[in-house]
Amino acid sequence: MAGVQSLFKWVVKYVLAWLLAPFLMMSSTLAFVLSIVRTPAILSYRVRKTPPAVLQNSALGTHEYARVGASQLRLHYVASSEDRDKPLMVCLHGFPEFWYSFRHQLKAFGKDYRVLAVDMRGFGDSDKPQAAVEYKVDKMAGDIVDLIEALGYTSCTLVANDGGAVIAGQVATDRPDLVEKLVLMNGPVSLSAVATYARSHPKQMLKFWYSFLAKLPYLPEMYLGFNDFKRFDAIFRSKKMGCRNKDAFTDEDLEAYKYAFSQPGALTAVVNFYRANGSKGGAEPITAIRCPSLMIWGDQDGVLDTDLAKEIAGRVQGMKLEIIEGASHFVQQDFPDTVNRLMTEFLNKP
DSSP: OHHHHHHHHHHHHHHHHHHHHHHHHHHHHHHHHHHHHHOGGGGOOOOOOSOOGGGGOGGGOEEEEEEETTTTEEEEEEESOSOTTSOEEEEEOOTTOOGGGGHHHHHHHTTTSEEEEEEOTTSTTSOOOSSGGGGOHHHHHHHHHHHHHHTTOSOEEEEEETHHHHHHHHHHHHOGGGEEEEEEESSOSOHHHHHHHHHTOHHHHHHTHHHHHHTSSSHHHHHHHHHHHHHHHHHHHSTTTSOSSTTSSOHHHHHHHHHHHTSTTHHHHHHHHHHHSOTTOSSOOGGGOOSOEEEEEETTOSSSOHHHHHHHHHHSTTOEEEEETTOOSSHHHHSHHHHHHHHHHHHTOO
16 A cells, blocks of 8 residues: 555656646746846846856967868867877866856866867857757767867867766767776766656756746747846856855856856757757766766756766766765856866776
8 A cells, every 4th residue: 555655656746846847947938037127238138248257267278279070160179288108088067057167177287188168069269150940969979079089189088067068978988999998977867867867857857947948949048148148147056056166157258158158049059958959968978878978967056957867876887976966957167176176086996
């Protein structure tokens, strides 16, 4: 009898989650539309013409570009040094982010690695294809493979946060010869891993209400940009989602993000990743990853359950899981010293 009651409760939670996620999307959309009706001026945002000083800090590295793939797509990245004798470390940001999210790692690992903090296609100063289909996981992963090879390397340490972890997981699956070690932070190794987990965890499904919003035309871009990117304040500084360390994300850091996403086509590129990739994702790559891997996870993530990290780590052969208590989704910015220490310990192991 107890088993039947438990099953019934789970079914109720699951059904409610499926019903509530679209409801949250609709209620948020309605509130957004009403705010525009009341104050039309908040729909606009200021296009920043000049990069803020923090993005031009030479201590982080040099800004470089590479043409990759048959389409000769231009990728921008910041390199910690020009020393090509050092082993390569490639860092992939999440969404909505760009190379600057790995500013602390550029400094910390530049002595021993040639660290590249990459703007993936559609982000930062990289090219921004207009069609949503251009943001499929396999295309974005292909860019990273092409970049590594275009720069003359045969292997790298791959580091990624949030949606960048999905791209890194695909690279490690498609080209295991290129990835010596894999470090993921508060991000799933594949979209299908998240979809599988969410189907049996209604709470996680409910957190993905924004994925319904992303499927709509125009509104998601307006939602992110309205009131001069006020939404970015909530993403990176709110109690629910933002950095827990109040000194981790300064006014200058926030302005750097607003500069990057005020550029033409930048907001659409963010949303196009969600438009291009369905909830099921691609082929399940979890069990195909064979390189040494580390998952670092802030347990105060407002989007992804900590149990998701445990499930992924349990299914990837040899993956080590390190949970940082009190850290947010943006763990490498929130607790950079702890993250860098854990990375160093992992990377120094033979």
